[in-house]
Amino acid sequence: xxxxxxxxxxxxxxxxxKLASLSDVQRSRDTRRIPISxxxxxxxxxxxxxxxxxxxxxxxxxxxxxxxDLPHHFKGTHMSRFIEILDAYREKIALDKxxxxxxxxxxxxxxxxxxxxxxxxxxxxxxxxxSGARGLMEYTCAFKASLAQELDFVLxxxxxxxxxxxxxxxxxxxxxxxxxxxxxxxxxxxxFLWIEDLIELIESCGSSPVYSLLKRxxxxxxxxxxxxxxxxxxxxxxxxxxxxxxxxxxxxxxxxAENYESIHKHSAYAAVxxxxx
Numbered sequence: 001x002x003x004x005x006x007x008x009x010x011x012x013x014x015x016x017x018k019l020a021s022l023s024d025v026q027r028s029r030d031t032r033r034i035p036i037s038x039x040x041x042x043x044x045x046x047x048x049x050x051x052x053x054x055x056x057x058x059x060x061x062x063x064x065x066x067x068x069d070l071p072h073h074f075k076g077t078h079m080s081r082f083i084e085i086l087d088a089y090r091e092k093i094a095l096d097k098x099x100x101x102x103x104x105x106x107x108x109x110x111x112x113x114x115x116x117x118x119x120x121x122x123x124x125x126x127x128x129x130x131s132g133a134r135g136l137m138e139y140t141c142a143f144k145a146s147l148a149q150e151l152d153f154v155l156x157x158x159x160x161x162x163x164x165x166x167x168x169x170x171x172x173x174x175x176x177x178x179x180x181x182x183x184x185x186x187x188x189x190x191x192f193l194w195i196e197d198l199i200e201l202i203e204s205c206g207s208s209p210v211y212s213l214l215k216r217x218x219x220x221x222x223x224x225x226x227x228x229x230x231x232x233x234x235x236x237x238x239x240x241x242x243x244x245x246x247x248x249x250x251x252x253x254x255x256x257a258e259n260y261e262s263i264h265k266h267s268a269y270a271a272v273x274x275x276x277x
Contacts, residue, residue, distance in 0.1 A: 033072045038115060040067035041082045048093040048120060050141075053196045062093075062120035068111035081108050093118070095143065102147035113148040119156075122195055128211055128218040129225075135213030141195055144186075152188075159183045159199050161206025162222070163259050166230035178226055179262040181206060183236060183255065191249035202255075205239040207231045233257040233270040241272045251277050 052058040105114035142156035169176035207226040
């Protein structure tokens with residue numbers, strides 16, 4: 001028994017000795033004197049947990065980007081350490097762990113700033129406006145966090161809406177062209193903000209919300225509602241700006257609207273950014 005333990009310790013020492021003798025190329029000196037603001041890994045598929053207003057938590061799969069800064073005198077960073085940090089928080093990657101993960105990135109990679117981007121599908125059960133038929137709607141959301149001296153956190157949601165053209169309605173004898181639009185909103189806030197509440201606010205800025213499931217009576221209602229509520233992209237970002245600016249908890253926001261036009265080859269686009277601090 002003693003001999004086996006001795007052999008095991010001897011092998012471990014040999015392995016450690018070999019590892020210590022391997023060159024750390026990333027930490028070798030670079031003479032070009034060019035610091036790099038962000039270096040790391042992109043597009044990692046990973047399970048995360050998101051707070052759900054109606055169901056406590058929601059498990060989903062995110063695409064993760066992780067970066068740190070690199071001083072000018074180092075040749076490279078240790079890419080494997082990003083994965084090690086992510087794996088250390090397996091099944092615990094959630095909003096309340098973001099600062100902890102960023103701090104660990106700074107420590108383990110010897111960096112002065114760290115950045116974490118997590119984009120994920122988020123599902124909300126939505127009722128059709130007349131029939132009440134239920135279906136799951138998917139929204140693309142993201143957390144963008146950076147840590148240097150202080151934590152900087154941005155919540156991102158992409159919300160599909162219907163937009164009906166006011167000009168087409170005014171000019172046409174029959175109907176008006178409409179299209180699906182995507183409104184992208186980014187916010188910084190001082191008090192917790194539910195994803196569901198932000199999505200509901202943005203949906204009210206289009207001509208009509210988009211649904212995953214509609215019966216005939218719902219289609220009639222949605223079509224007629226959109227016709228009575230025509231919106232340009234300019235209208236949509238202005239409406240969103242009024243609503244976001246009125247929320248005391250939000251300190252900064254940007255809102256974009258893109259119409260994937262039904263009668264044009266191009267898209268229509270508008271954007272507003274406002275810092276309330």
